[in-house]
Every structure is written in structure tokens, then in C-alpha cells.
Amino acid sequence: MKKFWALFFIFWPIVALYVCLVAPSRNWWFPSAPMSSLGHQIDGLFYLILIIVTVTFVGTQVGLGYALWKGATKKPGEKAMFSHGSHKLEIMWTIVPSFVLVFISLTQLEVLANIRVLARFPDEARKTPVAEVTARQFEWRIRYPKPGTQLATEPQEGDLYFVNELHVPVSQPVMVHLRTQDVQHAFFAPKLRVKQDAVPGLVIPIWFEIEKAGEYELVCAELCGWGHYKMKARIIAESEESYLKYLSALESDQNEDGVAEQAESASAEE
Amino acid sequence: MSHDDHATHHVNYLAIFFVLCGCTALSVVFDVLHMPKPVTIVLVLAVACAKAMCVMMYFMHLKFEGNWKYVLLAPTTILSIGLPLALFPDIGRSYYISVAPQTGVWAPEISDFESHEASHAEVPAAEAEAAPAE
Amino acid sequence: MATVTPSLGAHGHADDHAHGHHEQTFISKYVFSIDHKVIGIQFLVTTLLMLMVGGALALAVRWQLAFPWGSMPIVGKLFGLFQTEGGQISPEFYTMLFTMHASVMIFLVIIPVLAGAFGNFLIPLQIGADDMAFPVLNMLSYWFMWPAIACFGISFVASGATAGPGNGWTSYPLLSDLADAAPSSGAAQTWWLFGLTLVGVSSMMGSVNYMTTIINMRAPGMTLFRMPLTIWSMFITAILQAFALPVLTAAGFMLVFDRLSSLLPTDVHSVFFIPAGIVVNNAAPTIGGGQPLLWQHLFWFYSHPAVYIMLLPAMGMVSDMLACMCRKPVFGYKPMVYSMAAIAGLGFIVWGHHMFTSGMNPALGMTFMTSTMMIALPSAIKVFNWIGTIWDGNIKFNAVFLNCAAFVALFVVGGLSGIFMAAVPVDIYFHDTYFIVAHFHYVLFGATLFGVFAAVQFWYPKMFGREMNDTVQKWHFALTFIGMNGTFFPMHLLGIAGMPRRYADPYLHGYLEHLLPMNQFMTISAIIMGFAQFLLLGNFALSFFFGKKAGRNPWGANGLEWSAPSPPGHGNFDVPPVCYRGPYEYSSPEAEAMGQDFILQTSPPPAGYKASSNHGH
């Protein structure tokens, strides 16, 4: 029975590793390859940590399993080793992990700065934010500046509105302003590896560069009430021309509906 | 045990008391003097710290306690200074644009109001100040 | 022994207590008892019951994730809450389920079972005191749990039976601040906050008591570095609680005052977390000037150390039990103590890693990332030391040991997945996905609860004088271990696949649809795991009547508690204990001189034996 339990503890890490190994082929992995430039950096760091962690996991589980096996096969009557520890070992397994951990955190700093530090945002994106995304229970409201103008913090006359669909030009860094009208939400685009909370009272700029034209999910990642799960929206990355075409279509659409109705909808929004 | 302590030290509580009163008066004087704001802040907080030290050392007998006082008070002191310091970069100064309707959306209204106040009242309009109508 | 007479021990004041000698009624002996052992057992039984409540809530969560919008068993039909919907629960109800699962498990199970139950039972016994420093305070700390449980109970129904508190256990404003924000943000949320405050009061009374007792009431000879690691961990936990909890209590009061107008018929309310101009549910825009992020900082300032409050005592107890079951001294006693202290110290400065996506200042983010990385170091040291303790030991493969070994094995997983979270860029992707859920369940369930399962069995003979059935405990262990890994390991993969937490129906989103079968597998594992707990409860209850009678020291352990009768009478020790050595002198030459592989801390050095050196290095 002793050996059974020792094998039990040796067996489960093998199963765990096996599951992780087959996971990508079973589609139990990232929803897709990263579709943004920052996503590649994030995934790179993920795999770096994954390697370090896997080595540690295998090492500790093998150590534990071997210690158990040794205990299970100990001859009856044999004494346990009498030892209070070893300074050498303690120093070794303090210093080695601390170097590894410092190494990991140093590798993160650059990418973190690229994601969050405003001064590091690509200039062209920072100067011309494409849209303001306002989260509310339970939808995403998009406001584009009036074509040819700069996005202002507060709504301006001629701004274009849409709900749950954000169009951005592909293959160029874009910046959007994120805010919320009510409670806290989070802007999460899994395939782009982008996530940022929308905090009441703050306007938070985020930037990303989508590499391939297409549709990408946008979901909410911060509990915002009963309908948290259904804040479903799309980010549509398209070529510069079709993006501009979309905006002008939106503009004429909005103007066609008549002034009265537009004014009404604008006041209802407040 | 605590009874024995008193045999070994004699504190002139009355003197400490007068020091504390003097410090309180000093705080009020600093307020009345209308010095530059940061100077006032530093001065009154320094006075408060001095008073706190007096109370802790003599009234709370910390001066006569053993070394345990450091073990007990060091962590709380570090944490109570550290907490506001750690909150400062996020709450005390927002890294992002902070939108507050009082000063954002309603800014034109506020400035209208203030200019009106300035023209109507003799007192110069400090922030959002108004002379009572009664 | 000749030099130390019993009356010189630290126990002369036993008679000072008002409960010294007079007759005790049933009520004063078992209900409003001021005896730390009874209080500890009261805590233990209460928390085991709450464990089942929390588990039931978790199973309901799992049911919805495996069979979304299917007919919910029990709640749908039996209670008839959702009869008109055909047993299909509402999304509000789902938010209540995970909120209350977390609240019950954290505040009514894990924290009180470690500090309340084992802290109370073990501290005086292991340091050789006759009771806690403040027995009445101790009793109050237990009886403050019940108003807390009542408040949590009322919160289920305060806003209607289908809209319990549903703002997550973190209760971020403004969702938790403005009553209009959600059906669950009304009275339910207020009652929830009251419950939280009362749990806080209970814990704070406990922690002051524990610290005083450990500092001042140790038996003669029980120096700091002769204390069992359990005591060290309880001491450090008490420090964490004492200095972190008041901040949460303060923040809780601030949130209650923000919510005052939803509580009283008044429109007076503070605005600490409410910025101006917020429009919730078409209500009037708020007036204010506060900042919601402030709550997150204050909340995590407590709740991150709380994670260690929920882990450290288990670490200490597992160290004790591993040494005993391997008949070996703990490998690296002092490094274990220092690493616990380091975890506590660092634990105060890492709270920001819960907020990496919250819009915090990036400079602060970098600081918090580095400190969070460094907290992995003491955890790693502890793991290596545990493996060192098991190494070449004379292992007793009973359920206590198996649970402890599982603690080590699963804590490794929880610790390693934490490294992904400490790294800000990677955490940005994983934040609020199931990866986080996997991580903290490996730490809190995989580590802490397995430690608790071991500790229940290990100290059961001391509590009740009888042993628990080991075979049943082994079955319980195996089923729980398999069920636990089956439930929580796939969550890592769900997280990598980008499945956010707290979604009532993740399959609404195309990129998550294919994960349904995996969730169904997890739910089946969870059900196995849930029902396995009846083995524990049954064994716990039946062993009280039918368990094998245990002597003073059934495990052959060294601690002072094993020199007392089982169960110890009032005042704990029949002979006031004097401590001669460290707690882990298993298989030492000294013990061998006595012809055994253990030597009680209270045994004087055997005749003819000369101690060569002090072993505690």
C-alpha cells in the first residue's frame, strides 16, 4: 500500500503534464495566435515563464515523488535520517530562485512600459485617438470624433456613435479612450491580449496594433452586474479605405435620420 | 509590576502639560499668521508630531518601557506611513485623465458663477465662495 | 525536574480566573464556555458545517457552468424559487452564488477554521499555558461569528430570495456602492457588509488574544525558537490580522456610509468612493468627489495579507505533522520561521498585484510586480524544506501524511501559477479569467483545506480522546484529491483560453463555445469531491462515539499538547509543563537513549545522556 501511495503522487503530475501537452492540439489553449504586436510580446513572456515553471514543477514533483518512494521502500526497522537541515542547501535554494525571480521581473519591465506608460505609446496613435469607448450596463458605446476633427474628452456636435462595434484601421497602432458611464467594467479582447478596466471618473487610453483584418471579440472582464456575461461586442479591423468608408457611411446614416431624432437620442444618452 | 515603575522615575507631568498647551497655542498662531500654505502645513504637522511624542513618551510612559515598545510600534509606524505613500501615486495623483463634472463638464458654469461673484461681492472670489444672502 | 517545582510555572494564576472552581452548568461549560478547547471545537464544528454550505453554493455555480440555463436541481424545483422559469435560475442568482460561495468559504470557513478552531485549540496547549490570556474575549470572538453568520444569512433574502448579494466578495464600488446599480446592490449588500464587519471584529479580538498569549504565557523553557512551527505561524498570522484587518474594517465603514441612503430613509451619505456625474440605471447623476480605486487599495491592503492568513497556519501545522509522520526533525527550522516572517512582511507590500489592470499608475505596477515576484521566494524555500523533511524519513503512510503530502504537491502548483500573475504583462491577459480561479483554489483548497483535513485527523484524539478511522480518511483523501484536480486543473486551460470569471453563460461568446464539455467534466469532478466530504463529516461524527480510544500520545509526537491528557481537562495540564528542547527532536540520539524515536518537549534529558550541542541551528 505504501508503494501505491508513492506511485499515486508520482502519477498525477504525469497526467497534469500530459493534459498540458495535448491541450494546444485539443484547442484548450489560447483562443488564437496573438493578433496584435503587444500580444506577441505578452505571449513570448508567457512561454518564457511557462518553461521556467514547468522545469520547477517537474523538479519539485520528482523530488517529492522520489522522497515518498524512498520512504515507501524503507526496510522495516530502519531509522529515519536525523538532520536539522543544511546551511549549504538553504543558501543554494534561496539564491538560485531569487536570481530566477529577479530575471523574470526584469524581463517584464520593458513590455509593461510598452503597454502602459503613456510616453511610450506610439506617437501617431497617441496624437489621434480613434474613438472613445464608454462601457455601461451592459453594452459598449463607441464615439468617433466627427471626421476630420480631434477626439475631445466631452461629446462634441457631429461626433459619430455606434453600439457594440468598434472599427479600427488594421496594421497601424491605434489608441482608444476608455471610460465608463456607471460601474467598473473591463475592456478585454482575448485575441489581442488587451485588457484594461474602465474606472468611473477616469479616462484611460489604451493602444493596440491589429495585424490582420478581421473581427475580434470584445468582452467585459470586471464584474459589472447581473448581465456581466452578455457585454458582447466586436472589434473590426479593416483597411484604411474601408475604415474611412465606414465612418462616412456612419456619418451620413446619422444625419439622414433627421435632426430631431438625433437630438432626442443624444439627450436620452445623458 | 507597573507600580514599581513609578518608584524609579519622576516625571514633572505639569511641565509636560504646559508644553502641550503651548504647542496647541502655537498651532493656532500659525494658522492666524497667514504664512504660505506649505510652510503652515509643515509647521503645524511638526508641532503635532512634537505633541504626539510628548504624550507617548511621558503620559504613556513609553520612555520607561523596555525594548518591546520598538518591536510593537515599529511595524505600525512603518505601515501607517507606508499606506498613504503607496496610495499617493494612484489616488493622490491620478496617472490618467480624471474627469470630474464639478470642474469638467460644469467648468463654464462655475467660471460664469465666479465672475458673477467677483462683480457682485466686494470680497475677492476664492474658489466657490459666496457671500450669504441673509 | 528537581529545580522546577510546579508552583513556579507560569500557571499560578489559574485560580485568578473567575471560572476556576465553581460548578459549571451545561451552558457555561459547552455553550458560553471560556475554555479555549471548547471554543476551538465550537469553531471547528461551525466551520465544517459552513464548509458544506459553501460547497453547496459552489456546486450550484458548477451546475450552471456545465448545464447553462438548465433546470437547477434543488433550488429550482424543491425551493421553488424559479418554478415559473422551469427551474432555470436568473443571472442575478448566479452572481449571488459565486459571491456567497467566496464569502462563506473565506470568512466563515478558512479564516475561522485556521485561526479560530486550531489557533484556539492549539496555542495554549502547544506553549504550555492553561488557557488564553483573555478567556472572555476569546468566547466573545466565537459568539461574534454568529451575528456575522446571521447577517450573511439575512443578506440572502434581504432584497428578495433571488437577489442576494451579487457583487463578488471583493465588492468593488460602484457596483457595491450605488443601490441602483444592480438588484443585489440594495439591502442585501448592506447586510453583507455588516457580516464582514462582524467577522472582522471576531478576528481582531482573536488576534490580540493570540499575540498576548504567545508572547507572555509560554511555559518555562519554551523559548521563541523552541515553539512549534504551528505556533510561529499562528503568531505571524495574528500579527497580519491585527495590522491589516482594521484597514478593511475602516474601508467597510466608509462603504457603509456611502450606502447610508440605501439603508436609512435619508439622502445623507458620504461620497468616499463615488465620483460625480455617474449615471446608474437611468438614476440621477451622482454628486461626489470620491475615487473608486481607493476601495480597491484599502480592500486589498487587507485581503492580500488575508491570503496568507488563510495559508500560513496550515503551513505551520503541516510542518508539525510532516515531521511527526516522517519521524524526522523539520528540515531547516529557522529558515522556515524566517520565510514565514518574510511572507508576512512582503505580504503587506504586494497587494497591488490584484489591480494590475485597474488603471493604476504604471510605476506603482512595476514596484508591486517586483515585490510580488520576491514573495515567491520564501514560499519556494518552504517547499524545498518540506521535501527535505520527507527525505529519508521513516514515513507513516496514513491519511494525515497523505493529506500533508498533497498539501506540498498542490501548493507547488498554486505557487507556480502565481508567477504568471505576478508578471504584469502576462497577468493583463490572465486577470479575471479562470486561470486566477485555478490559482487560488490550488492555494486555498489544494493547500489549506488538505492541511486542515490532516490537522482534523491529527488533533482529533487530543480533542475527543478517540481516533478517527484512517481507512475512511484515506478514501476521503483519494476522492477529494482526484475530484479537486479534476475540477481545478482544467481551469488553468480555461483561463488560457480566455474564459472570464463570473460569467453566468460563457458560451454566449463564440470563442468559448467549445469549452462546454470540459466544464461538464469539471462539474462531475466537483460533485465527486463534494460528496466525498460526507465521508469526513460522517467519520468526524461517528468517531466521537465509536473511534478507537486514544492515549495521551497516539502519534508518538513531541509537542507539549501530547503530554496532557486526551482530552485535556480544565487547565489543560495535570503536571505544569517545562520545556527542555525544540519540538522536532524525532529520532534524535537523545530519544534513542530512551529507546524510542520521539522525545516529548517536556521530558527531562534521560539519565546518563549528555547533550553535545544545541540542535536548533
Next chain:
Amino acid sequence: MSHTAAPPALKMGIPIPNSKLGLWLFLGTEIMFFTAFIGSYIVLRLGSQGWPVDPKDTHINVLLGGVNTFVLIVSSYLVVVAHEAMAQKNFGKARTYLTGTMILAFLFLGIKSVEYLGKIQHDIVPGHIAETPTQAISKVSREMEVVVRKRFREYTDGGAVVTERPNDIVNVVNLIAAIPDGKPPEGMPDYVFREYQATAPGDLELFRKWMNLHQHIVANVSLTVPALPAEYLAARESLKQGDKFPELKYEEVKDLLKEMKANEQYGSYVSAGVFDPHPIVYGNIFASCYFLMTGFHAIHVIVGMILFAVVLKQGSGLDEKWTDFLENSGLYWHFVDLVWIFLFPMLYII
């Protein structure tokens, strides 16, 4: 409160009684409790784009605060000498000093109440303070509504007409208009009816002015009007006179208010209840912090008073058994004093 009688050589731990150690540890938790409040106050204040500092806005009285500081210091001093007297077994003297402490504690709370009362009278309470002119106008309207309702309720007390909802007010108005010199309505006492006849014109005028103001607000600044019940909105619709109201400025409201208060027919009603609520930017967060910190400090003062009351209750039975208790209560009291030493400059001066 037990403390050990073991000889020092065998006593583990530190040489102070458990009760004192426990109390110091408890004070450690209290420090963290107030740290959370004071720390939040500091960062919220630094993070705000404005903060009311003018005593006219905040109704902060440095002198009262200073006096209170002085009162607490004297009481702290008295506690110390009371404890010293206890240590010298001079229990009568100790009781006298302690009584002094209690009186000063009451004095502190009294002064505090005066300060609170002043703030409450001027409606400097969190959640009530107008931060923009728009909010100030709505506030005038809300306060006037209260006055108007109160007037109309007085007339219908014990009568058949209940004016709980605004459309009931409308009913009352219609009633007044319909029977200028008729009989009292069913259930209305005669004397009430007579008084009501005498003051009806003034009330009607007041009502008209308020309704006018209210309609201005609804027409122009709908943003800040709280959600209204459907019947209220309907009642307002029926009273609407013109189709578009001119823009209303804060100074106009102020002038209107001044003029109304000067009116001898109904001015007394208005001046009794309606203030000039000038906007105070970030006034609400200021008031929140002020009341939270001073409020929790006051609760601590009360707890300290209870501790001293327990000692004083012993009367002449006070003996050396109480020395430790008094010392610990004293430590607590000094801590309460310490908190105030920091609150005073932070709230009153800076």
C-alpha cells in the same frame, strides 16, 4: 485581567502584565484603523481638483477646535495624575482627578456637538452640498418644496385632505381657489379653516413661486433633478403655463430667494427653512471626511468615558486592584488624545 506571579527567571515573555500587553496590541490595531481614515483623507484631498478651505464654506471654527484640543490635553493630564495618585494609594485624590476628566470629556463632546449642530443647520452634510450652481438651484427648489409642503400639511392636519404627494398639493390649491369664503371642507376643524383663510393668499403666492422655480429647473437643467414619480410629472404638466422657460441663472435664483424672504406675507416661512446654498466645489467629500474622522474619534471618546465610569462607579470602594485597569484606560485615553492631536491640524488648520 490576569497577570502572572511567576518569578522573572522562569517567566517567559516580556515583563508587563497581559492586560497591558493586550491593550498595547489593541492600540496597534487602532493605529491602523485611524491610518486608513487619515491616509484616505490625505490622498483624497491631494487627488481632488479642489477642496473647500474657506471657513465660510466649511463652517470650521479653529478656535473651537483649539479649545477642544486644550480640553483633551487637560483631561489627559488629569488621567496621568489620577493614575499616579492611585499608585500612591491616594484613592480619594484619584477619584477627584478622574471626575475632572469625565467633566472635560463631556465638555469635549459638548463643544463637538455645537460644531456638528452648526454644520447641520447650514446643511454642511455629505450628500447634501451643492457643488455647481446648477445643483445649488435644484437644492433651493428642493428646500422650498419642503417648506411648501409643510405649510399645506399644517392646514390639513386632522382634515380630510392628505398632502403626502405633490399632486395632493395641487388638489389643495384647487380647493383654496374654489372656496374663497365658503364652508370648511368635511373633517377640517373650524379654527384651522379660519386660519387657513387668513393665510391662504400668502401660501398660494409661495406655492406659485416655488412651482415657477421648479418648472424653470425642469425645463433647463433636467440633468440634476432627481427621478420624479409619474404622478408628480403629470401634475407638473398640468400646471405648465408657457411652452418655453427662459434660462435661469444662479444669481437670479439668489435674487428671487432674497425677494421672497423679504416678503412680509410669506417671507417668514421661507427664511425659516431655505438657505442660500452656494456651491462648494468638493464640499461633499470634505464633509464626508470631516464627519467620518471626527465621528469615529467621538465614538472612541465615549468608549473611554465608559471605562472611566466603571472606575468611578467603585466609589469609595476603589482600591489598588484598579490601578492596572486605570493605567490601561489611561493609555487608551492618551491614544484618543493622540488621534485628536493629528486631526486638529489636519482638519482645522491645513
